[in-house]
Amino acid sequence: MSAETRITELRTEGEAAVAAAQNTAALEEVRVQFLGRRAELPNLLRGVAELPPERRGAVGKAANEARRALEALIEARAGQLAISERNARLEQDRVDITLPADPLPAAGRLHLITQTRREIEDVFIGLGFNVAEGPEVETVHYNFDALNHDPLHPARAWTDTFYLTPDVLLRTHTSPMQIRAMERQPPPLYIIVPGRVYRRDSDVTHTPQFHQIEGLAVDEGITLADLKGTLLAFARAIFGSEREVRLRPHFFPFTEPSVEVDVSCFNCSGGLTASAERCGICKGTGWLEILGSGMVDPNVLLQVAGGGYDPEVVQGFAFGMGIERIAMLKHGVSDLRLFYDNDLRFLEQFP
Numbered sequence: 001m002s003a004e005t006r007i008t009e010l011r012t013e014g015e016a017a018v019a020a021a022q023n024t025a026a027l028e029e030v031r032v033q034f035l036g037r038r039a040e041l042p043n044l045l046r047g048v049a050e051l052p053p054e055r056r057g058a059v060g061k062a063a064n065e066a067r068r069a070l071e072a073l074i075e076a077r078a079g080q081l082a083i084s085e086r087n088a089r090l091e092q093d094r095v096d097i098t099l100p101a102d103p104l105p106a107a108g109r110l111h112l113i114t115q116t117r118r119e120i121e122d123v124f125i126g127l128g129f130n131v132a133e134g135p136e137v138e139t140v141h142y143n144f145d146a147l148n149h150d151p152l153h154p155a156r157a158w159t160d161t162f163y164l165t166p167d168v169l170l171r172t173h174t175s176p177m178q179i180r181a182m183e184r185q186p187p188p189l190y191i192i193v194p195g196r197v198y199r200r201d202s203d204v205t206h207t208p209q210f211h212q213i214e215g216l217a218v219d220e221g222i223t224l225a226d227l228k229g230t231l232l233a234f235a236r237a238i239f240g241s242e243r244e245v246r247l248r249p250h251f252f253p254f255t256e257p258s259v260e261v262d263v264s265c266f267n268c269s270g271g272l273t274a275s276a277e278r279c280g281i282c283k284g285t286g287w288l289e290i291l292g293s294g295m296v297d298p299n300v301l302l303q304v305a306g307g308g309y310d311p312e313v314v315q316g317f318a319f320g321m322g323i324e325r326i327a328m329l330k331h332g333v334s335d336l337r338l339f340y341d342n343d344l345r346f347l348e349q350f351p
């Protein structure tokens with residue numbers, strides 16, 4: 001067989017092998033088989049020098065042409081295979097992002113304290129009050145002194161109150177915002193102040209941190225009747241339209257007179273339930289204590305007299321309630337600490 005014939009054969013075989021290669025690895029084997037260092041065609045090319053001179057030109061030309069043709073064919077095929085292999089990988093890796101998550105994520109809910117705070121805020125906003133907030137880190141001046149506390153008042157003791165320095169503490173009530181709000185704007189003033197407060201106390205009915213809502217109204221001609229009417233509207237909105245309120249004398253340093261306010265029990269009538277048993281919510285008294293309040297003490301107004309709060313001209317009432325206490329009464333929660341345990345079995349009962 002002449003060298004040219006063998007070259008043509010190899011070229012044809014090579015072309016068929018390239019066409020048959022279905023992936024990059026198979027194509028690489030074809031390249032080694034036909035163009036590799038020990039393959040027949042390159043060998044033939046290397047042997048051209050040993051041929052008789054008149055044969056060298058024709059054989060060399062044929063072998064070179066065959067090699068270049070196979071090289072070009074392999075390059076072209078390699079390009080095609082690379083594209084189809086990449087497409088196949090992309091297809092395989094595709095993620096269907098339209099599939100719904102499984103299981104559906106649980107919807108969250110507002111904590112009962114947040115729900116109760118918002119409910120109370122809504123009632124007072126409806127009565128014309130604005131919502132204000134103040135610092136939880138307070139000075140002794142705003143927390144006690146400006147609110148007319150006696151220098152020996154027991155709440156000032158370090159055993160009752162968290163002090164950061166002798167003059168700075170975690171507020172023990174939201175009442176310091178009474179002074180801050182009056183310093184900020186002249187009367188008439190109608191605000192409520194929700195927020196966290198802190199006391200060194202911990203048992204079934206006390207946690208070191210809890211929530212209050214303060215109320216303050218200062219205007220000309222405000223009387224105790226305005227206080228009672230406002231709190232009656234509040235009690236009926238929160239505990240039901242049949243409720244009554246009663247005021248009992250009490251003492252707070254910053255109100256005079258001071259009262260504690262009770263709302264008639266929503267669970268019984270006069271302390272007895274429908275089945276004539278002693279009511280567990282009001283302990284058979286027929287009344288629930290809901291907050292402390294009173295008429296703003298003239299000494300408190302004198303703290304900010306320059307700002308338009310002359311006690312000869314304006315009067316005010318103030319009140320402060322515990323949000324946890326309102327929520328416990330309304331929903332029959334027996335242990336204050338349930339609010340802070342983050343137990344879903346409790347939290348999920350208040351959607």
Ligand code: PHE
Nearest residue numbers: 173175252292293318319320
């Ligand atoms: N600050 C009082 C307390 O925490 C409550 C209160 C507020 C009483 C306003 C009277 C007026 O106990």
